[in-house]
Amino acid sequence: MKVNGLFKPKTLDEAYHKLTEHSKNVVMAGGAWLRLSNRTVEEAIDLSVLPLSYVKDRGDVVEIGSMTTLHEIETDDTIKSLYGGILSQAVSQIMGIGLRNVVTIGGNVVARHGFSDVITPLLTMRAKLHFYKRGTISLEAFLDIRGKTTDVLEKIIIPKRKAAGYFKKVTKTALDFAIINVSVTCDEEGFSVAVGSRPSVGQLAYEAMGLLNQAKDVDEKHIDLAAFKAADLLKFSDNHRGSQAYREELTAVYVKRGLLAVKTCFNQRGGHDD
Amino acid sequence: MINITFMVNHRKHSLEVKPGEYLIETLKRLNIHSVRRGCDTASCGVCTVLVDLKPVPSCATLTARLAGKNVTTVEGIHDEAGALADYFGLEGADQCGFCNPGIALSVHALKQQSSPITEADIKQALTGHLCRCSGYVSQVKAIMAYLKDDAHV
Numbered sequence: 547m548k549v550n551g552l553f554k555p556k557t558l559d560e561a562y563h564k565l566t567e568h569s570k571n572v573v574m575a576g577g578a579w580l581r582l583s584n585r586t587v588e589e590a591i592d593l594s595v596l597p598l599s600y601v602k603d604r605g606d607v608v609e610i611g612s613m614t615t616l617h618e619i620e621t622d623d624t625i626k627s628l629y630g631g632i633l634s635q636a637v638s639q640i641m642g643i644g645l646r647n648v649v650t651i652g653g654n655v656v657a658r659h660g661f662s663d664v665i666t667p668l669l670t671m672r673a674k675l676h677f678y679k680r681g682t683i684s685l686e687a688f689l690d691i692r693g694k695t696t697d698v699l700e701k702i703i704i705p706k707r708k709a710a711g712y713f714k715k716v717t718k719t720a721l722d723f724a725i726i727n728v729s730v731t732c733d734e735e736g737f738s739v740a741v742g743s744r745p746s747v748g749q750l751a752y753e754a755m756g757l758l759n760q761a762k763d764v765d766e767k768h769i770d771l772a773a774f775k776a777a778d779l780l781k782f783s784d785n786h787r788g789s790q791a792y793r794e795e796l797t798a799v800y801v802k803r804g805l806l807a808v809k810t811c812f813n814q815r816g817g818h819d820d
Numbered sequence: 821m822i823n824i825t826f827m828v829n830h831r832k833h834s835l836e837v838k839p840g841e842y843l844i845e846t847l848k849r850l851n852i853h854s855v856r857r858g859c860d861t862a863s864c865g866v867c868t869v870l871v872d873l874k875p876v877p878s879c880a881t882l883t884a885r886l887a888g889k890n891v892t893t894v895e896g897i898h899d900e901a902g903a904l905a906d907y908f909g910l911e912g913a914d915q916c917g918f919c920n921p922g923i924a925l926s927v928h929a930l931k932q933q934s935s936p937i938t939e940a941d942i943k944q945a946l947t948g949h950l951c952r953c954s955g956y957v958s959q960v961k962a963i964m965a966y967l968k969d970d971a972h973v
Contacts, residue, residue, distance in 0.1 A: 549840030552822055552884050578862050578880035581842065590839060594885050617874075642948010643926070644875040645862045721863065721948065 575653025612652025630711030666742035709733035710811035712804035730804030751776035773802035829896030843878035865949035868922035894921035911962035915953035
């Protein structure tokens with residue numbers, strides 16, 4: 547990557563206007579991944595000078611500033627208490643502490659990397675993204691947007707709920723990118739299942755979730771069928787880490803394990819009343 | 821070019837850096853050669869330095885962001901790294917020694933934590949430091965012994 551200039555904004559407004567001024571201007575979060583690309587950046591907008599590194603408990607939601615590093619998230623007690631601590635678990639498995647002191651949650655989310663171990667749990671935690679200009683949108687809606695992000699991510703908002711969570715990253719070696727990652731949660735709205743590194747970016751398994759959330763009681767038969775649907779209906783493909791068929795097999799196994807791990811939460815909640 | 825002033829091993833440096841220049845390149849310019857270039861993708865840990873006592877891979881840390889920060893390389897903890905090396909020798913914890921500067925800096929960062937350091941903390945601190953010689957068991961033992969004698973456990 548070649549960077550022609552570095553802009554240090556004093557406000558989010560300045561950052562936004564600089565971003566939209568030139569198609570080759572980019573927001574720089576942690577900056578770790580930018581070096582791996584071959585592009586030329588006209589001006590990198592350095593968000594590290596803005597107060598965007600925080601975890602704030604707002605009562606009904608938790609807000610995470612976009613420049614909060616993965617290591618700060620990993621060690622934060624409030625984050626550990628959300629959805630069984632799946633976000634803390636997920637980030638603690640990303641490379642080493644050194645890199646986690648550099649990489650930010652905002653950079654990870656906005657880049658929409660297929661291998662992201664952050665996006666998959668956030669999807670099942672019903673996370674919303676707050677952009678400077680666009681306002682608040684769901685993470686799923688953001689992932690559906692194609693092309694370059696022409697807005698500045700300010701914070702990630704996660705609801706605080708009584709919930710259970712499960713996260714599994716399957717890798718060949720401890721520090722490698724995932725062959726797949728699976729996140730399953732259960733809260734007052736029901737089950738949520740997401741699979742990432744397919745190798746494309748994390749996605750919710752709507753059919754599997756629908757099947758479970760419409761059931762009065764969730765038994766092993768429902769779980770088997772939901773795990774099968776997640777593996778069958780999500781799109782998987784091959785890369786050098788794993789084949790499509792292997793990813794489908796892994797998904798069925800780990801979605802089932804995840805559902806079994808969190809189903810107590812659903813049954814305690816009583817299922818849906820007719 | 822961007823003018824920045826920052827500290828390296830308690831010594832003030834003011835210099836011009838390119839906007840996309842990474843710290844490992846700047847340190848080479850400052851004749852600090854203990855920081856080794858390994859994978860160059862922030863995966864192997866050999867280029868680890870401390871920025872305000874936090875371990876970071878210098879191949880993924882932009883120098884332009886370090887204005888006013890304190891950077892520590894293994895030269896800055898010379899005596900401590902030497903003491904740790906003795907424990908590595910006693911445990912047979914290294915062969916080529918290529919990863920040792922980065923590990924010594926991560927151990928120094930670990931010593932800053934207020935709670936007692938456990939074996940799990942050491943293992944966690946070593947994630948991201950690839951060592952092709954040791955298998956890590958002897959390194960963990962050496963670090964445990966060093967910290968015990970250094971009264972941090």
